[in-house]
Amino acid sequence: MDTDIRYANHRAKFLLLDIKFAQNIRFFEDHLAEIAELLIFAEDIRNQGKSAVERLKFGYANAMCVHIRMGDFVTLNVSTDASSTIRIARQIAIAKGFKQFLIFGDDQGFMKMIADNLELDEKGKRSYVANISTFSEAVDLYVASQVCGAFFISAATSTFGWWLAFFTNNQSAIYYMGDKRSMWDKTPGEDLFLRSWQPVI
Template sequence: MTAIGRNFFIFSFSIFLILFIQAILQERYTYKYSKIPTRFKCEPQKNHYHHHEEKYITLTFKTIRGGAGLGNQLFEIFALLGMARTLGRVPFFNEQDPSVVNNLGLLLETVPKAVDEFKILAITNRSLATVYRNSPACCMFEMHPLLKCETYQYVIIDGFNFQSFKYFENLKIRDFFTPSPEQKLKIDRKIKESSNTTCIHYQRGDFLLDNLHEGTNGTYLKKSIEFLRENYSTGSIYIFGNDPKWVQDLMENNDYKSEKIHIMNTPMKNALEDLHFSHQFCESVIITAPSSTFGWFMGYLSKNQRNVYYRDIYDTMDLVKHQMISADFYPPIWKILKF
């Protein structure tokens, strides 16, 4: 065997070994939800538990387990909170699923009030639990009609993402995003004007590499700035996203140099500040990457829902459009912004 062949073999074997170990660890530390049967009809309550016992509901929390971005995790936690309120159940994190319980750090930093609504408990008796399996599509509302009459003490919803505002329409989720005094002071320091503040969210980075999403287009971003100038001419424009250098290069043209355009540079670990900023100051928001969940929350938390605009995903090559029900993902009061 040549040196090149030997090195290739060692490299391939190393990759295989790493993936094998990861698979073993994932198997070891993930609760076996598949061991709990799925029910297909509502059955008499007396067969399952006493009337006075609390009823619980949880998700398999695939985005939290996988360490997905903040927007994806927020959708999961608020979807479960909304379902729990609708069904009269208590939301919980499964104590026997450490791959979820040990990955709550991002949510604890962002929405501790929401996390406090959850219990952490173990499913001590699997005969008292049932699983409902949802579609793997990202962006659709799916509440099984049998959930309202389900009598099992523990209900587990096995699905992906839960990216629909319809899960938590019954919640005032803005109440969960109250900044601490220290955070509020930092946000206040960012603002250059006290009124007529407009905001643009863009997304590049991972969206350019995953062969699924379409990142923000430079032309669309420029036209978004022009739209805000024409319709909100008296205020400042704040631009949020994950590649400020790209925006700076785009703004080099003198037509876009202005003291009223501010390119925000918020580290990912402090992304919560952008959501607080939108909640307190953004009179209008344009979402330039139509499948961005973080951009979605910037819009949803902004001050005036009638002034939230988004790019039409069906005018892009974004593959998420094939698993999205637009009416479930975008609130009807928001507006498509076409150029």
């Protein structure tokens, strides 16, 4: 792919990227501060989000957050793997000192199974708190910005998982599955993730 410098002096007010480049960091990583100023939650989303955060009782940036993706990703063979997700999320939580988990995703039953497992320590004792999100996608983004102290994207090609991580406050504690499986023409690689994000397997 050509470098984005060829668009630097383009006269158009905006450029529409082909969807396969929508998460390509080369197009916007140097402009993150400006982008952050543009991406402000609407008042109704903030109000709903604050209510959701209060119900969770997690505190600010005090939870290990995980995004799972099933749905059509199962057919495409790029869905979340339960055992590796539980193992990795638990390892990150222990390393960061988190006792609370919040699971985002598109399959409530699968999310609950992940949450139930994450509540148990290595001896099978219920030592952690794990909740699943039942909020709208917009509220999910707000909640992630408030409660997630670390974030794990379990399906590397998930666009929504990427954006949840993007809104997480601590960008040095973002992890993604070091998975090389492609989805259509989208392959996990360096151009897909911000430089501070870390692959894990």
